[in-house]
Amino acid sequence: MSLNSSPTSKTTPSYETPIPIPPDLTQSLVLSSPRLHRLQQDLLVLTSFNENSTLHWRPSWFAQDPHAASFWTLYNPPNVVTELLPHKKLGRLVYTRRMRREGDEEPMYVKSWEQWERMCDLRGVPRGWLGEEMIGLMRLGLPRDLKGNLVEPPTFPLYPEPQPPNRGRYILSPSTYTTHLPTKFHNICLTAADVEDMQVVIVHSNGALVIEPRFEYFLHTSQWTHYSGTGGYLNDARYVPDPDVVKEQGIGRRWSWVPWTTEQEESCCGLLVKLKVRVGRARGGRGL
Structure with missing residues (x-):
């Protein structure tokens, strides 16, 4: 099926998440669970790039072989849209995702759930990786001010x-x-x-x-x-x-x-250095 075919009337399907995501989730609960926190960070990384971007890296909960031998491309399911996070003029552009609302433009790439499922299966991408629960988990980790408004993410380090x-x-x-x-x-x-x-x-x-x-x-x-x-x-x-x-x-x-x-x-927290050990005789003439 072409990715440019017309949208379907199929209702939003339900897909599994890599790990159970509890209801009424808070960021404090996410930070207390290493697995939830890692999943949130994976989602923050992936959604920080614009749709139709290509990547080498795949999270551990994506299918690996044989898909990891080539690039893969970021697409949104039909009920998700891409938006820019706040940024300075001429600053670095960082993106995120949110659920589609009434009045949003039509999907540009994946226009139906049949297309989404076919694309996921071809690329070894979990069908539910941008489901509503995953989007909710990801957005809890976005940078915000004291009033809860989204702010520009850190620009250093990267x-x-x-x-x-x-x-x-x-x-x-x-x-x-x-x-x-x-x-x-x-x-x-x-x-x-x-x-x-x-x-x-x-x-x-x-x-x-x-x-x-x-x-x-x-x-x-x-x-x-x-x-x-x-x-x-x-x-x-x-x-x-x-x-x-x-x-x-x-x-x-x-x-x-x-x-x-x-x-x-x-x-990136501690100093990790791999030292070279010279074997044989030192330049001073005596063996090490």
Whole structure:
């Protein structure tokens, strides 16, 4: 069925949620439940991007294989609309979702429940991920002032999109360290007389940001491959690793005002550094 066909008169179906969402929910109750809080953060991340945006990352409660090998696209069900959160002039645009109201424009992409179910099944997306209960849970976590009005979300720090679980890590471009990341990542060793002493921030597939030796990545698999354009990797046999050039990502990835994973949130709190251990003889002439 084409995604451009006319809307259907089918009533709103009922879909399961990843975990039970209690009625009369409050943010205090959400914060007291690690599972509910993580689900809320997942929803805040996903709904912060405009409809028809593409992502690599998938929450753990989405189907993974084989879908995690390629990008997926954010769409709304027919009864949900996208809206902008408050922002400064020329500021960063952050979106959210709400239930459709009378007078809203017609859906732009998914216009019927049949289309929604077909799209979800093709992409491994739970049919109920933007149901009314999920929207309610998500909106409890939106930034508000003392009067309860929505306000602009934090613009610093921001958190980089990881690969899907177990789908590889990547080097985060140093150009983003001071402009996007928490201050703990601002003073790492980016230049040194010995290339083995240089450091970079690595985004692991569980979301964790770790300071690691840059040298190790010259012979990493990622240096012998390139992105296929659909979220995967292709062999690049003609590529020769260059000590002065490593494949970095950063500006082109999605960035969120909410950590993408619990591991990412924890890694941004304490100082997590992977040290290089030299094996053999030290430069001074004595073995280590």
